[in-house]
Amino acid sequence: MNLKDHCTAPVGTANGCAETDFGDTSPNFEKGTIAIEPRDGAYIASLIQQHPKLDLGVALIPGKTPGYPSSFIGGDLVAIPASSQHPDDAWDLIQYVLSADVQVGAFAQAGYVPVRGDLVANPVTSGDSRFETFAEALDVGFVPSILNYTDLYEAWSQIIKQP
Numbered sequence: 001m002n003l004k005d006h007c008t009a010p011v012g013t014a015n016g017c018a019e020t021d022f023g024d025t026s027p028n029f030e031k032g033t034i035a036i037e038p039r040d041g042a043y044i045a046s047l048i049q050q051h052p053k054l055d056l057g058v059a060l061i062p063g064k065t066p067g068y069p070s071s072f073i074g075g076d077l078v079a080i081p082a083s084s085q086h087p088d089d090a091w092d093l094i095q096y097v098l099s100a101d102v103q104v105g106a107f108a109q110a111g112y113v114p115v116r117g118d119l120v121a122n123p124v125t126s127g128d129s130r131f132e133t134f135a136e137a138l139d140v141g142f143v144p145s146i147l148n149y150t151d152l153y154e155a156w157s158q159i160i161k162q163p
Helices: 041-050 087-097 100-108 129-140 149-160
Strands: none
Touching: 041 129, 087 100
């Protein structure tokens, strides 16, 4: 892309592709000055909402084997502490948030990817190929489990300089 379209960060850009003009809330991707940015589904949803005319495509990360994609899925957890005074209420909230009504009626309606794979194809998002790609990501994605994850994540965040 650099040789053909010259779409790398301009010389002197301190933070590479994530350099911003307005603090850390408006990356160059949103301004159209870079072409690719690896981000999560929530970021994509906000782009779709805030920039409806942006012709935004979604693709999976290439895997280490040619022709096979990869994906990093989540890593966020919800837990009820053993010392909770209201574990039943907490469990009710978790079940409610994961229900089809909330996942489709609230999250998908707002442009977010449902966290339940069985709800990615739904009446709200059907026909949008980006959501089909998100469903593919659920099939090939994984959360790595390594003891020094935080150290590796910090190194990655320094490389791409995400806001």
